[in-house]
Amino acid sequence: MYALLAIGFSLIFGVARIVNIAHTAFYMLAAYCFYTLLAKTGLGFLLSGLISVGGVTAFSVLCYRLVIEPVREHEAAVLIATIALALIFQELMLFTFGGHFLGIPSTLEGAVRLLGVSIPYQRLLILAVAAAMLIIVWYVLYRTRLGLAIRATANDLEVANLMGMNVHRVAMATVALSVSLAAVAGVVVAPVFVVDPFMWLAPLVTMLAIVVLGGLGSLKGSLIGALIIGYVEAITVFAVPAGAYLKGAVALLIMVVVLLARPEGLFGVAFEEER
Amino acid sequence: MLRSFTVGLAALAFAAVGNSGAHAQTIKIAILGPMAFVQGENHWAGAEMARDEINKAGGITVGGKRMQVELIRADTNEMTSVPDATNAVERVITRDKADFLIGGFRSEAVLAMQEVAMDYKKIFLGAGAAHSKLGANVEANYDRYKYWFRYTPTKDTDLARTLFAVMGSIAQQVRTELKTDAPKVALLAEKAVWTEGLIAAAQKNLPAMKMEVAGLWQPSATATDVTAELSAIDRSGAHIVFTMLSGPVGIVVGRQMGERNMKAVAWGINVEGQKDEFWKAAAGKAQFVATLDTYAEVEMTPKTIPFVRAFKQRYNKAPTYNAATYDAIMFLRANIEQVGSLDADRLVAAMEKAEHVGTGSIVTFDKRHDLVWAVGKTAGIAVQWQDGQKVPFWPPNVKGMKPFKLPAR
Numbered sequence A: 001m002y003a004l005l006a007i008g009f010s011l012i013f014g015v016a017r018i019v020n021i022a023h024t025a026f027y028m029l030a031a032y033c034f035y036t037l038l039a040k041t042g043l044g045f046l047l048s049g050l051i052s053v054g055g056v057t058a059f060s061v062l063c064y065r066l067v068i069e070p071v072r073e074h075e076a077a078v079l080i081a082t083i084a085l086a087l088i089f090q091e092l093m094l095f096t097f098g099g100h101f102l103g104i105p106s107t108l109e110g111a112v113r114l115l116g117v118s119i120p121y122q123r124l125l126i127l128a129v130a131a132a133m134l135i136i137v138w139y140v141l142y143r144t145r146l147g148l149a150i151r152a153t154a155n156d157l158e159v160a161n162l163m164g165m166n167v168h169r170v171a172m173a174t175v176a177l178s179v180s181l182a183a184v185a186g187v188v189v190a191p192v193f194v195v196d197p198f199m200w201l202a203p204l205v206t207m208l209a210i211v212v213l214g215g216l217g218s219l220k221g222s223l224i225g226a227l228i229i230g231y232v233e234a235i236t237v238f239a240v241p242a243g244a245y246l247k248g249a250v251a252l253l254i255m256v257v258v259l260l261a262r263p264e265g266l267f268g269v270a271f272e273e274e275r
Numbered sequence B: 001m002l003r004s005f006t007v008g009l010a011a012l013a014f015a016a017v018g019n020s021g022a023h024a025q026t027i028k029i030a031i032l033g034p035m036a037f038v039q040g041e042n043h044w045a046g047a048e049m050a051r052d053e054i055n056k057a058g059g060i061t062v063g064g065k066r067m068q069v070e071l072i073r074a075d076t077n078e079m080t081s082v083p084d085a086t087n088a089v090e091r092v093i094t095r096d097k098a099d100f101l102i103g104g105f106r107s108e109a110v111l112a113m114q115e116v117a118m119d120y121k122k123i124f125l126g127a128g129a130a131h132s133k134l135g136a137n138v139e140a141n142y143d144r145y146k147y148w149f150r151y152t153p154t155k156d157t158d159l160a161r162t163l164f165a166v167m168g169s170i171a172q173q174v175r176t177e178l179k180t181d182a183p184k185v186a187l188l189a190e191k192a193v194w195t196e197g198l199i200a201a202a203q204k205n206l207p208a209m210k211m212e213v214a215g216l217w218q219p220s221a222t223a224t225d226v227t228a229e230l231s232a233i234d235r236s237g238a239h240i241v242f243t244m245l246s247g248p249v250g251i252v253v254g255r256q257m258g259e260r261n262m263k264a265v266a267w268g269i270n271v272e273g274q275k276d277e278f279w280k281a282a283a284g285k286a287q288f289v290a291t292l293d294t295y296a297e298v299e300m301t302p303k304t305i306p307f308v309r310a311f312k313q314r315y316n317k318a319p320t321y322n323a324a325t326y327d328a329i330m331f332l333r334a335n336i337e338q339v340g341s342l343d344a345d346r347l348v349a350a351m352e353k354a355e356h357v358g359t360g361s362i363v364t365f366d367k368r369h370d371l372v373w374a375v376g377k378t379a380g381i382a383v384q385w386q387d388g389q390k391v392p393f394w395p396p397n398v399k400g401m402k403p404f405k406l407p408a409r
Helices: A002-016 A023-041 A045-071 A075-097 A121-143 A145-155 A157-162 A167-189 A201-214 A219-239 A241-261 B002-025 B038-056 B082-094 B107-119 B133-140 B156-178 B193-208 B227-236 B249-259 B304-315 B321-339 B344-353
Strands: A111-114 A117-120 B026-033 B060-062 B065-075 B100-103 B123-127 B148-152 B184-189 B212-217 B240-245 B265-270 B290-293 B381-386 B389-394
Touching: A002 A023, A002 A121, A002 A145, A002 A167, A002 A201, A002 A219, A023 A045, A023 A075, A023 A167, A023 A201, A045 A075, A045 A167, A111 A121, A117 A121, A121 A145, A121 A167, A121 A219, A145 A157, A145 A167, A157 A167, A201 A219, A201 A241, A219 A241, A219 B227, A241 B212, A241 B227, B026 B038, B026 B082, B026 B321, B038 B065, B038 B100, B038 B304, B038 B321, B060 B321, B065 B082, B082 B100, B082 B107, B100 B321, B107 B123, B107 B133, B107 B148, B107 B193, B123 B321, B123 B344, B133 B148, B148 B321, B156 B193, B156 B240, B156 B265, B156 B290, B156 B389, B184 B193, B184 B227, B193 B212, B193 B240, B212 B227, B227 B249, B240 B249, B249 B265, B290 B389, B321 B344
Parallel strands: B026 B065, B026 B100, B100 B123, B123 B148, B184 B212, B184 B240, B240 B265, B265 B290
Antiparallel strands: A111 A117, B060 B065, B290 B381, B381 B389
């Protein structure tokens, strides 16, 4: 889940220089959408999941056109606008569903025991879906014309513009791709976690730690950063059981240390450099 | 122009008379709670039932005059903002002219709300917060805080007494069924102020009760994944997981224990586990999760079963302890009718001496205006989730209780 969220966040930052704080709020919207379709309309897991991902992705494009694009030239304004969007989504969910904690049945029931550790099938499904999504993203980025345009824009926006690329359209496509990853994460994770209006906050913090560790704008860095932070969180719980609540703080500490010691992260580009 | 002015003046005068008349005819009770959350919903639902019952019977008799009850719904939004909670109290007192205040949930917010209520010398019946300081304030500065009474739940240290009483009975069952002398107990407490005293008490009391503490795990109250914690608890060989959870992590714990097919049984405080929605929220995986609770269809008092049934019929779900706003209003009515006045000081004096048989407890107050703790009176009940049903099992001598079950090994 962390990898899907972090890669999406990194992608949109790398291409469009948009720090999308609302990224995990879209993940929350997808989880609510999935819950509603599954519990209220009786559609199956697959159909509910596809509609949720499609609907939230389309909605993100609308948000981009109406809220982000008009202020895109001003980074601070974009940051504030995305924070506002996230809070609006949170309050809308609170208004619509109340503060109830909602649960979704597992897509796959049961568990397998590996090396003495019980792993529910739902977790393995998340792993499989995450792997499939990462392969799809890799394919789109490195084997399609859209991917070429995205990478060119990420490399140098001005030159891409001068070469005749419609950079606004590329940015919009990147927003869609990035939010679709968040939406997939929301759909596959909803049956494991609890759906509530504040569920976007905790992953936001972890996701920021991951992208800083991996390097802002680096997809490879996001993937490796997600693995590192995930392990660090688990190790924190095992090493300091009474301090399990500190796992988020440990992730943030890593973020601060990386910012101080190596601001470009593991695989990112130094801030001082002009791309 | 003159005619319009005269008509306007007459309308204003009529409105003023109408308002004062309405105010004089009603007793205004503000129900304070996080209305977007289950706690607030129960605050309001319990109060609605009391209001309808009283008004249908003709109202409250105050010095020979019948007065209707008018509720003011005040959303404190205390889950996300303590200032919103104090603003809500200020508003219902100054703008809505509330005569009495009932409700509150989060101790942090209720401590702040208590200050505002005491500034205005308004009687405030707590129906949600457990922190000892609320009652300690009364003892430390009686003249200022005497208008505060904690109607439900018992204070945190008394909650611990109940928890250990039930723990003793579960441990005995573990000893018998699993043939072990010293059951192992894993402490799983969210990181919050209210759990600190309970953790210290558990670490001290459990060895004295011939139980072994297998370790302490403290996830965040909003943790969405406790896989690592549960893996470690599994490896510790714990027979009982002593839960101290008020946040959504309670659902995650119940669900993931079920998914992992854990052999340890969960007992303690799991606020989410008290709600009817818990089983569904935990995707039907929270088998054998047990928690302290207040309401079930058992004869805690002669009023318990009729109230729970009426509540279920009206709201399609069972009440949580916050629905004791019903009892708080009935308690207020009894004292107002006895005193024959709405005067706060006279009512405080009467309430300090009163005993009230409510729907979930039999209430008397100590010098801190906290409930006097007693099993079968104010200690509450214990329930366990069994096949989608919340089954009451403690205190065992109360009519309607059923057996506690351990997971099959």
